[in-house]
Amino acid sequence: MHLVNCILRRNLSLSAVRYGKKNFRKFPLYNKRGTRIFKQQQMENPDPEIPIDKRGVRDVGYKIDGKFVTIPEMIPDIIVPDLKDFKLKPYVSYRAPDVIQSEFTAKDLFEVVYAPKISNDFKEGKLNDDGSPVEPSFEESLSPDDALTRAKQTGSDIFSPTKSVD
Secondary structure, X not given: OOOHHHOOOOOOOOOOOOOXXXXXXHOOOOOOOOOHHHHHHHHHOOOOOOOOOXXXXXXXXXEEOOEEEEOHHHOOOOOOOOOOOOOOOOOOOOOOOOOOOOOOOHHHHHHHHOHHHHHHHHHHOXXXXXXXXXXXXXXXXXXXXXXXXXXXXXXXXXXXXXXXXX
């Protein structure tokens, strides 16, 4: 009779062991729980017992007298070009040959852009007595202030770090 009572059975239980009670104090989950509004309030009034893990994100300002001062220059500005109808692939193959060329200087730019027009104007006699062109192109007709404004626009290379003065 004793062997009859030792039969193993599988049971299906529909209730949780502790009825849903979990001890979350045992598992600290900083910055994982809460809504965006709660996290914003936590950043404004931080609890010294709960460390705020920023996960590698830099602050865009500093705290002074308990107030956070935002510095606009520290906010990252991502400029993404429009690549619609762009023919090239977004990568360069390792099998591509190395391109070696000299630095493109201001003299090279002058020879490419202005020298052909100046030589054509000289050959055709379209220069005034002082050497200025009779029919100036758009670039030649710009005032110094307009040229400076166009140079400071987005896409110009006036602010390149390897700018040299010749």
